[in-house]
Amino acid sequence: GENVEQHPSTLSVQExxxxxxxxxxxxxxxxxxxxxxxxxxxxxxxxxxxxxxxGEKKDQRIAVTLNKTAKxxxxxxxxxxxxxxxxxxxxxxxxxxxxxLIFGKGTKLSVKP
Amino acid sequence: DAGVTQxxxxxxxxxxxxxxxxCSPKSGHDTVSWYQQALGQGPQFIFxxxxxxxxxxxNFPDRFSGHQxxxxxxxxxxxxxxxxxxxxxxxxxxxxxxxxxxxxxxxxLTVL
Numbered sequence: 001g002e003n004v005e006q007h008p009s010t011l012s013v014q015e016x017x018x019x020x021x022x023x024x025x026x027x028x029x030x031x032x033x034x035x036x037x038x039x040x041x042x043x044x045x046x047x048x049x050x051x052x053x054x055g056e057k058k059d060q061r062i063a064v065t066l067n068k069t070a071k072x073x074x075x076x077x078x079x080x081x082x083x084x085x086x087x088x089x090x091x092x093x094x095x096x097x098x099x100x101l102i103f104g105k106g107t108k109l110s111v112k113p
Numbered sequence: 114d115a116g117v118t119q120x121x122x123x124x125x126x127x128x129x130x131x132x133x134x135x136c137s138p139k140s141g142h143d144t145v146s147w148y149q150q151a152l153g154q155g156p157q158f159i160f161x162x163x164x165x166x167x168x169x170x171x172n173f174p175d176r177f178s179g180h181q182x183x184x185x186x187x188x189x190x191x192x193x194x195x196x197x198x199x200x201x202x203x204x205x206x207x208x209x210x211x212x213x214x215x216x217x218x219x220x221x222l223t224v225l
Contacts, residue, residue, distance in 0.1 A: 006155075034213070034214070036216070041218075042218055042219075043203055043216035043217050043218045043219050044156065044203070044216045045216070046213060046214065046215060046216075049213065089155050089156075091155075094158070095169075097161070097169055098207065098213070098214060099144055099146040099161040099163075099168075099169065099205070099207060099214060100146070100158050100161060100169050100171070101156075101158065101214060102158070103155030103156050103157070104155055105154060105155050106153075106154070106155050
């Protein structure tokens with residue numbers, strides 16, 4: 001089955017710096033890659049996603065890049081702010097079903113003012 | 114706005130008991146998926162319902178069962194609770210034609 005690895009597990013940056021979180025996956029047939037942000041005591045919130053026919057997608061300070069050949073994708077957050085502090089999860093749709101997501105173990109991002 | 118309401122938000126049960134968790138999607142969301150999130154881990158897929166039928170199932174025992182109603186709302190039932198079932202149970206909704214999955218705030222289950 002699909003396996004998703006996420007690095008780093010924790011990341012601390014200064015406000016205004018950039019943050020990068022990377023994920024690798026194993027199933028070359030996977031074609032949908034969302035990223036979620038989870039704040040303490042809340043459910044995961046979809047922040048950006050990318051499909052396999054696109055190499056990069058950007059939404060304001062957040063961008064995602066996908067390398068299908070190497071089977072990895074990354075989340076980039078620029079000009080980080082304290083409110084970006086949360087746990088971030090990458091995910092991969094298993095078997096092409098976007099209701100069945102395989103999640104990474106998460107990255108705890110801390111943005112220091 | 115997550116587009117989905119879950120209840121209850123918190124509950125405590127003892128080993129061997131049974132629990133029912135509920136999920137109510139807002140209009141337009143006809144597909145419901147359930148996930149289990151243990152502390153410090155990513156969510157794990159339990160199963161997905163569409164048109165009142167279980168369409169896919171993850172690696173969870175038969176103690177975990179579900180139901181979807183004609184108004185698209187759903188229930189997750191867990192029988193013979195174990196200590197290891199303590200987790201945040203998340204309901205996720207998404208239109209079958211869009212693909213994006215939106216999560217509720219979850220039901221935190223503690224098994225003593």
